Amino acid sequence: MPANRFNGFTEYGVGIGLRIPHFHHILTRKPTVDWFEIISENFMIDGGRPLHTLDQILEQYRVVQHGVSMYFGSAERPNREHLRRLKDLVKRTKTPWLSDHLCWGSVDGRYTHDLLPMPYTFEAARVTAQKIREVRDHLEIPVVVENVSSYAEFHVSEMTEWEFLNEVVEGADCGILLDVNNIYVSSQNHSFNPMEYVNSVPAHRVAQIHIAGHSKYRKYILDTHDHPVIDPVWTLYSRAIERVGHTATLLEWDDRIPSFDEVHNEALKANKYLASASLATAV
């Protein structure tokens, strides 16, 4: 499944997150990178250097927008100012699809700036799906939702996380940004089988995959995006690619960011799995 309606029928390969420490390297050396993912909120501004740099990047590279504060799962309606600025940016980047998280983070107009976990209830799935539809209708591009890492579960939950994800994406008729590192982190924190999660995701809706590293503490794992990808996460990625096919893949590295080449080389390890998927399709 190289392309689908959830990623705008594109066939993107392996990308990396566009981060400030790499700007100079990218603009001066112009390395070959299939695509960059930007954090939308960093560019939802009126002017200045960030937008100037983005425009320079857009002249040479394909960019996909990834948001961190739409909060599809918040009970309140979408913020109009947020939507207006997001749409302006969508026009600028011509992103073929737009992703944000399956989480909440604001209530009564107050923002936590965190990706807080959802209660896995039918009510929450309905509210979230409705909001995703509203955002997609406003932006007029495919919207995909990403599963988050979590550290807490709720008494009120009525289903597993993957059942909730399926309930939401079916209700919204939207795509999935499958973060296999987040699946691994949550599986360790909540003692479930991560492979069961990967095997339960509707393959035809997966528009993009995230890989990343994390930090292990004594009693839990934190999704810190500051390490290379560990083998169990590559195993989940391999299985995901086996099910989904050659899919746009992005490495997230957001803290203690090493050199551009180190980040890019880590991301390009995904090509080994993508090549197998392409071979399997050809055979």
Next chain:
Amino acid sequence: MKLLSLQRKMARAVMTPLTPAENMRRYAPNGRPMRSVAADFIKPNDRLTSFERLEIYNKQYWYRVLASITDDFPGLCAVLGDRRFEAMAKAYINDCPSRSFTLRNQCSRLESWMRRHPSWARTRQQLALDMVRLEWADIEAFDGRAEPPLCTEDVAGANPATLRLELQPYIRLLDLRYPVDDLALEMRAPVDSEVASNAFYERKKRKRVQAVARLKPSRIYLIVHRMDYSVYFRRLVREEFAILTALQDGKTLKRAVDIAFRSSRIPVGDQPVHVEKWFRGWAAMGWFCRPERSSAKS
């Protein structure tokens, strides 16, 4: 529990200030034990209690919002000192939680909040306020909107009595009681890592910052502007500042100049020369926007 009430409950807990040892408080602001609050809606697991699971989010929230305010206001931190700054930041965030989708706007209310809470800066209140105004202006000038700059032909033949010139939206004009621009620039001085260890450099820098922070009041007129996508601070003479402020307030060019030279020490005969020189400099830096054709000529 309905979605909205669960989210309100969790947000209240997550946004409750941590203890001085940076742990979740034992009691909620209403006096109820946090263990009981957490157990109401969060499941424990085989390694963590409900309290401990909620505490992860409580800590993450405060680490994130405090890191953001510390990054944005290093000068204020130098004025208040690290401990007092951190305590002040916690109090501000507790009183004024973010109401924007971006942390960039978290401190949009900091100046007005500090005016209402002078005890945080004590005898340095004016210095602290000047620094907050400068650092917020820096943020706004960095990513504010820019319009096409004015060209000479845009205003050729215009009547100063009716001409209204607009300043670039990213420009901020500050009338300050302390030379906080010196302090802010000191904070940005590059680290020469080849000649000093980080610890040595930090000590040296702190001493210099403290020296600047002890400076006596000295009124300055400052423009915070942008050139080639970098933010600059530039001191202005009082009359320059007055003209630009009046123009920013929508006054006509003639009225702005009249206001500026009211009670000026610059001899009347020299004033046109100064005005011409200033305007040449301002235009060269692109501080004026291109007006609508009709209004420029009106």
